[in-house]
Amino acid sequence: SQTIHQWPATLVQPVGSPLSLECTVEGTSNPNLYWYRQAAGRGLQLLFYSVGIGQISSEVPQNLSASRPQDRQFILSSKKLLLSDSGFYLCARGRGGVYEQYFGPGTRLTVT
Amino acid sequence: AQSVAQPEDQVNVAEGNPLTVKCTYSVSGNPYLFWYVQYPNRGLQFLLKYITGDNLVKGSYGFEAEFNKSQTSFHLKKPSALVSDSALYFCAVRDSGGSYIPTFGRGTSLIVHP
Numbered sequence: 183s184q185t186i187h188q189w190p191a192t193l194v195q196p197v198g199s200p201l202s203l204e205c206t207v208e209g210t211s212n213p214n215l216y217w218y219r220q221a222a223g224r225g226l227q228l229l230f231y232s233v234g235i236g237q238i239s240s241e242v243p244q245n246l247s248a249s250r251p252q253d254r255q256f257i258l259s260s261k262k263l264l265l266s267d268s269g270f271y272l273c274a275r276g277r278g279g280v281y282e283q284y285f286g287p288g289t290r291l292t293v294t
Numbered sequence: 295a296q297s298v299a300q301p302e303d304q305v306n307v308a309e310g311n312p313l314t315v316k317c318t319y320s321v322s323g324n325p326y327l328f329w330y331v332q333y334p335n336r337g338l339q340f341l342l343k344y345i346t347g348d349n350l351v352k353g354s355y356g357f358e359a360e361f362n363k364s365q366t367s368f369h370l371k372k373p374s375a376l377v378s379d380s381a382l383y384f385c386a387v388r389d390s391g392g393s394y395i396p397t398f399g400r401g402t403s404l405i406v407h408p
Contacts, residue, residue, distance in 0.1 A: 186337075214394050224382075224400060224401055225398065225399075225400040225401055226338075226384070226398045228395065231394065231395060233394065241395075270335075272337055272338070274337075274338075276394065276396075278393075278394035279326075279388075279394075280326055280343075280345045282328050282340045282343055283328075283330075283338075283340070283386075283396065284340065285330075285337035285338040285339070286337050287336060287337050288335070288336065288337050290335065
């Protein structure tokens with residue numbers, strides 16, 4: 183199976199604290215990996231995508247960063263969280279072209 | 295450039311009735327079109343896709359979608375709605391000559407009433 187794991191499932195953090203969200207993928211090699219944020223249970227905002235180890239593209243300027251230290255590991259980080267960082271964070275994998283994306287279960291982040 | 299529009303924020307339908315969730319798109323080349331479903335506090339699940347060939351695509355859970363090139367639409371349909379179909383539905387498009395990045399619509403909330 184091609185499973186995507188995300189942790190933690192939920193997180194409550196104070197403003198100004200650091201953040202680390204992890205995504206790992208099983209059952210496939212060299213996937214394209216994506217981080218999305220969904221606010222208010224609605225549209226998806228693409229934050230980062232990666233086509234390989236150490237290759238990160240950012241779609242939106244913000245206080246978040248991403249890293250891909252291993253082929254099947256994708257990490258979303260922040261040094262100092264803002265209230266506006268609250269949301270539902272989704273990791274996805276894909277292969278581009280004609281292929282659909284598969285999503286992880288998500289992390290609900292609340293910044294207080 | 296690629297874009298996708300879901301003109302309805304919410305669709306209400308009675309159980310047993312047919313349902314349609316609308317999607318229109320814009321791409322420079324040929325479109326690759328996708329539908330996903332999201333249940334509360336869950337990730338998106340892939341339902342179906344159109345790449346080429348038959349304009350009527352069948353997918354999971356009895357859903358189907360019809361590709362209409364002249365109207366640049368890819369509406370999601372189901373002949374008989376179930377209460378359990380209530381969820382958030384996303385249409386996505388990728389330009390065949392474009393990048394790895396699909397563009398998602400804003401989503402349509404489907405509510406099926408018993």
